[in-house]
Amino acid sequence: MPAGLQRRHLSRAELQDYLQHHAGSPHSNAQSGLLGMLVFATAAVDLPADIPVQHIHMQVLHDDAAAAADACGEAWYSAAGPMQSGTHSLPGGGQLHFRHDADYVFGVITLPETQAAADSSTGPLQHSTDTAYRHLFALLDQLGFQQVYRLWNYMAHINDDSHGQERYRQFNIGRQDAFLACQRSLSGSLPAACALGTATGPLTIAFLAGHAPAQAVENPRQVSAYQYPDIYGPRSPSFARATLLPADRDKPQQVLFISGTASIVGHHTLHAGDVVAQTRETLANLQALVEQSQLDVGPPQHRSQPLAHAPASFSLQRASYRVYVRHADDMPRVKLVMLDVLGAGMQAVYLQADVCRSDLLVEIEATLFASGDGAAQA
Numbered sequence: 001m002p003a004g005l006q007r008r009h010l011s012r013a014e015l016q017d018y019l020q021h022h023a024g025s026p027h028s029n030a031q032s033g034l035l036g037m038l039v040f041a042t043a044a045v046d047l048p049a050d051i052p053v054q055h056i057h058m059q060v061l062h063d064d065a066a067a068a069a070d071a072c073g074e075a076w077y078s079a080a081g082p083m084q085s086g087t088h089s090l091p092g093g094g095q096l097h098f099r100h101d102a103d104y105v106f107g108v109i110t111l112p113e114t115q116a117a118a119d120s121s122t123g124p125l126q127h128s129t130d131t132a133y134r135h136l137f138a139l140l141d142q143l144g145f146q147q148v149y150r151l152w153n154y155m156a157h158i159n160d161d162s163h164g165q166e167r168y169r170q171f172n173i174g175r176q177d178a179f180l181a182c183q184r185s186l187s188g189s190l191p192a193a194c195a196l197g198t199a200t201g202p203l204t205i206a207f208l209a210g211h212a213p214a215q216a217v218e219n220p221r222q223v224s225a226y227q228y229p230d231i232y233g234p235r236s237p238s239f240a241r242a243t244l245l246p247a248d249r250d251k252p253q254q255v256l257f258i259s260g261t262a263s264i265v266g267h268h269t270l271h272a273g274d275v276v277a278q279t280r281e282t283l284a285n286l287q288a289l290v291e292q293s294q295l296d297v298g299p300p301q302h303r304s305q306p307l308a309h310a311p312a313s314f315s316l317q318r319a320s321y322r323v324y325v326r327h328a329d330d331m332p333r334v335k336l337v338m339l340d341v342l343g344a345g346m347q348a349v350y351l352q353a354d355v356c357r358s359d360l361l362v363e364i365e366a367t368l369f370a371s372g373d374g375a376a377q378a
């Protein structure tokens, strides 16, 4: 296996095969390099005993409606020696599963929203989010992995109101409180992230962290999310538009983790009600981010200029995309734009999800490896 971090798309057949062989039993080969997985499926999933799996209750969308009841996933691998797994019980019936080698840690927190806050005006989602993030940061401190590259946040009914506040805004308050309590930066150097709504399921947060310093990348077309004005909620979202994991001697590839990206320019939603125009605007944002990441590579004194001999470059054509579509019926139109802009070779998975502003119809996230071998496609 090549050095460094690897990502692999898992088809429904590969997922079933994997889960059948490993459900409930310890992973047969502790050296296989598997850090953990994300699984998108509306059906129940038999979780393996010692591999962290984030199960997201979302419908996978196809052009062909007959291919309903589907599932897919994404697996993360590293090759830096023996793996170790662990599980912590969290208050309120939650769990934190993690697995790491010498270089990277992947983990999944699942926390039912049953926990009552001491202050009864605070909703359970805000309280659970705060609890989840505090435990996440405590684990990273304990294991000594200080660089968080990517966070995946999923919660039910993201656009519903409760306790006088939209649930996504409650999530943002809980997240920011935990960042503050754990002395984490609220601007500049933040992890890439996504935050999506499901129809059902507990709050679930997956994370990928490591030792190698990553660089946060912001989008020149957008106000940084952590600087959003308070018309979008009393606390701004704590994430960077992307993170860049530079190449080094042991890890010859750069990796670009692009956060959930939508039809937002400045801080405004553009093209309300027009899913095709929103998809095109989102792809323009992704293009701007990839260009910005090339400027951000290299020693600080060169950062305002593209590197003359950057080791490799990212290509939107070779990225792996996850496309969250609010209305399942919109999927074929969104896919046509993706094909039109990116070409027939593009790799994307489409899911039905609620996006965190009710006027957003689509959100796209992407992972890019600067050379071909890190982005093995199934």
Ligand code: 3EB
Residues within 6 Å of the ligand: 153, 193, 194, 195, 225, 237, 238, 239, 259, 260, 261, 262, 264, 356, 357
């Ligand atoms: C946006 O640009 C769209 O709260 O972690 C995208 C990615 C979005 C991450 C988060 C939210 C988050 O504001 C929403």
